[in-house]
Amino acid sequence: MEMFTQTIAYGILVGAMYGLITLGLGLLMGVMKFLNVAHGTFIVLGGYVSYWLFTRYGLNPYLSIPLVIVVMFLIGLVVYKVTLSPLLKLPSVGNRLNSSMLITFGIIYVMDNLMTIFWKPDVRSIVAPFTGRSLEFLGTKLSITGLCGFAVAIVVAVALYFVLGRTQFGKHVRAATQDAEAASLCGINVHRTYLISSGIAIALAGVAGVIIVSSYSISPNSGLRWLLVAFVVMILAGEGNIHAIVPAGLVLGLLEAVGVFIVGAPYRQVVALVIFIVILIFRPQGLFRKRRLTYG
Amino acid sequence: MLEASNVSAFYGDIQALWNISLAIHGGEIVTFIGSNGAGKSTIMKTIAGLVKPKGGNIVFEGIRLDRLPAHKIVELGISMVPEGRRLFPEMTVLENLEVGASTRAASRLRYSNVNWIHELFPILKERSKQVAGTLSGGEQQMLAIGRALMAQPKLLLIDEMSLGLSPIVVERILQVIQEVNRTKKLTIALVEQDVGIALSVADRGYIIEHGRIVVEGDTKLLQGDGRLMEAYLGVDLKGKTE
Numbered sequence: 001m002e003m004f005t006q007t008i009a010y011g012i013l014v015g016a017m018y019g020l021i022t023l024g025l026g027l028l029m030g031v032m033k034f035l036n037v038a039h040g041t042f043i044v045l046g047g048y049v050s051y052w053l054f055t056r057y058g059l060n061p062y063l064s065i066p067l068v069i070v071v072m073f074l075i076g077l078v079v080y081k082v083t084l085s086p087l088l089k090l091p092s093v094g095n096r097l098n099s100s101m102l103i104t105f106g107i108i109y110v111m112d113n114l115m116t117i118f119w120k121p122d123v124r125s126i127v128a129p130f131t132g133r134s135l136e137f138l139g140t141k142l143s144i145t146g147l148c149g150f151a152v153a154i155v156v157a158v159a160l161y162f163v164l165g166r167t168q169f170g171k172h173v174r175a176a177t178q179d180a181e182a183a184s185l186c187g188i189n190v191h192r193t194y195l196i197s198s199g200i201a202i203a204l205a206g207v208a209g210v211i212i213v214s215s216y217s218i219s220p221n222s223g224l225r226w227l228l229v230a231f232v233v234m235i236l237a238g239e240g241n242i243h244a245i246v247p248a249g250l251v252l253g254l255l256e257a258v259g260v261f262i263v264g265a266p267y268r269q270v271v272a273l274v275i276f277i278v279i280l281i282f283r284p285q286g287l288f289r290k291r292r293l294t295y296g
Numbered sequence: 297m298l299e300a301s302n303v304s305a306f307y308g309d310i311q312a313l314w315n316i317s318l319a320i321h322g323g324e325i326v327t328f329i330g331s332n333g334a335g336k337s338t339i340m341k342t343i344a345g346l347v348k349p350k351g352g353n354i355v356f357e358g359i360r361l362d363r364l365p366a367h368k369i370v371e372l373g374i375s376m377v378p379e380g381r382r383l384f385p386e387m388t389v390l391e392n393l394e395v396g397a398s399t400r401a402a403s404r405l406r407y408s409n410v411n412w413i414h415e416l417f418p419i420l421k422e423r424s425k426q427v428a429g430t431l432s433g434g435e436q437q438m439l440a441i442g443r444a445l446m447a448q449p450k451l452l453l454i455d456e457m458s459l460g461l462s463p464i465v466v467e468r469i470l471q472v473i474q475e476v477n478r479t480k481k482l483t484i485a486l487v488e489q490d491v492g493i494a495l496s497v498a499d500r501g502y503i504i505e506h507g508r509i510v511v512e513g514d515t516k517l518l519q520g521d522g523r524l525m526e527a528y529l530g531v532d533l534k535g536k537t538e
Contacts, residue, residue, distance in 0.1 A: 168394075168398075168403065171387070171391060171394060171395050172395070172398060174384065174386070174387060174391075175384050175387065175395045178384040178385060178386055178387070179382050179383075179384060181346060181366075181378075181382070182378060182382035182383070182384065183384075183395070184345075184346075184365070184366040184367050184370075185344060185346070185366055185370065185375070185376050185378060185382075185444075186367075186370065186395050186396050186398050186443065186446075186447065187367050187370035187371060187398040187399035187402065187447055188367055188395070188398045189365075189367045190367070
C-alpha cells in the first residue's frame with residue numbers, strides 16, 4: 001500500500017512536469033499550426049541558461065526562472081522573425097505545418113552544435129544543497145526538486161490560462177487562432193500576436209528546461225527525449241486543446257508510474273510509447289473533449 | 297470621404313477588378329449591386345485591405361489605404377462585416393464584441409459601446425454568455441454588425457448582409473443600419489445580391505459587371521430606369537427579381 005501511494009505521488013509530480021514541458025509545443029501548434037520539432041532542444045537551451053547562471057553566479061535555479069523567461073522570450077522572437085514568419089505566406093495550413101517541421105528540424109542541428117561549442121558535450125545538472133533531499137508526508141517521500149517542479153508547473157499553467165482566457169492579448173490570440181482574417185478586420189495585428197505567442201512558447205520551453213536541469217540532467221542532444229514526451233502529452237490533450245495539456249500530462253505521469261510499478265522501471269519509456277500508440281489508434285482526437293463548433 | 301481611382305485587383309492570374317473609380321461621400325448609404333462574381337465583394341475587400349490592388353489608389357480622408365495592412369485600415373475608421381459573418385465561433389457573444397474593439401481608440405470606449413450594441417440588438421445582451429457558434433443565422437449577422445461597430449468606424453462596409461436570412465430578420469437589421477446611419481452620421485457601403493433590398497435603403501448605387509462599374513447614380517434614378525434594371529440585373533419592369 002505504501003509502495004502504491006508512493007507510486008501515485010511520484011506519478012502526479014512527474015505528470016505535472018510533463019504538462020509543463022508540453023505547454024510551449026501546444027501553444028505554437030494550437031495558435032499558428034507550427035509543429036516545433038526543436039521544442040526539446042529549446043528546453044535544453046533553457047536548462048543551460050539556468051545552469052550557467054547557477055555555476056557562474058550561484059543563482060538558485062528556481063529564482064533564475066524570470067531571467068530564463070526573458071532570455072528565451074527574446075530568442076523566441078528571433079526564431080519567429082527569421083524562420084517561422086515566412087511560412088505564413090504559404091497557401092495552406094498543411095503546407096505551413098510540414099514546412100515548420102522541416103525548418104525546426106534544421107534548427108535542432110544548429111542549436112545542438114552551438115550548445116556543444118558553448119557547454120561541451122558533457123551531461124550537466126544543477127547540484128544545489130537541496131538536490132536529492134526529500135520531504136516525508138504521510139509516509140510518502142517526495143523529493144524537493146519534484147515538489148518545486150510541480151509547483152512551477154501549476155503556477156506557469158495557471159498564468160498561461162489566465163493570459164489566454166482573461167486578458168485582451170489572450171482574446172486577440174484566440175481570435176487569430178479561430179479566424180486570422182476576421183481578426184485583422186477587427187483591428188488586430190495578427191503578425192504581432194503571432195510574434196508574441198512565439199516568444200511565450202519558447203519562454204515556456206525555457207522554464208521547462210530549468211525544471212529538468214534541476215531534477216534530471218541535460219546534454220546538448222537530450223532534447224529528443226523530452227520532445228517525445230511532449231508529443232505524447234499533446235496527442236493525449238488533443239491537438240489545439242491547450243487547456244487540457246496539464247491534465248493530459250498528469251494522466252501520462254500516472255499511467256506511466258502505474259505501468260512502471262507493474263512491469264518494472266527499465267520499461268518506463270516503453271510504457272509511455274505503448275500508451276501513445278494505443279491513444280493514436282483508439283482516440284486520435286485526444287482524451288479530452290474540446291468544444292468544436294461550426295457556423296450555424 | 298473615400299475615393300478610389302483606377303483600381304485593378306487580381307486573384308492569382310485572374311483579374312477581378314478593371315480600373316474601378318468610385319467615391320463614397322460622408323453620411324450616405326451607398327450600394328454595390330450586380331450578379332454573382334461581378335466583383336462587388338472584391339471592391340469591399342480591396343477597401344478593407346484584404347485584397348491588395350495591383351494598380352490605382354484608394355484615399356480615405358486624405359490617407360492612402362492601398363498599401364496598408366487590414367488592421368491599420370480599421371484604425372483609420374473603416375470596419376467591414378465580412379461575407380459569411382466570420383465570427384469567432386468558440387468565443388462568447390460578449391467576447392466577440394470585445395474583440396471588435398481591438399484598436400487603441402476603440403478599446404477605451406469598449407464598455408459604453410457594448411451597451412450601445414445591446415440597445416441596438418437586445419438579443420445579443422440576452423445571449424452574452426453563449427458561444428457565438430450556437431447562434432441562429434440572423435443573430436450571427438447582428439453580432440457581426442455589432443462587432444464591426446465596436447471598432448468605432450466612420451465607414452462601415454457590409455458584405456452580403458441578407459444572404460440566407462429570413463425577410464423579417466433582414467427588415468429588422470436594415471432598420472438598425474438606417475438608424476445608425478441617421479443618428480451617428482455613419483457612412484455605410486452595402487454589397488447586396490437582393491437588388492430590392494439594396495435600392496430600398498441606399499441613397500446611391502453602383503452597378504458592377506465583370507469587374508467594371510457600368511452604371512452609377514441615385515437609387516431613384518436607377519429604379520426608374522427599367523431597361524437598365526432588366527439589362528444588368530435581370531429585374532423586370534415591375535421590379536421583381538427573377
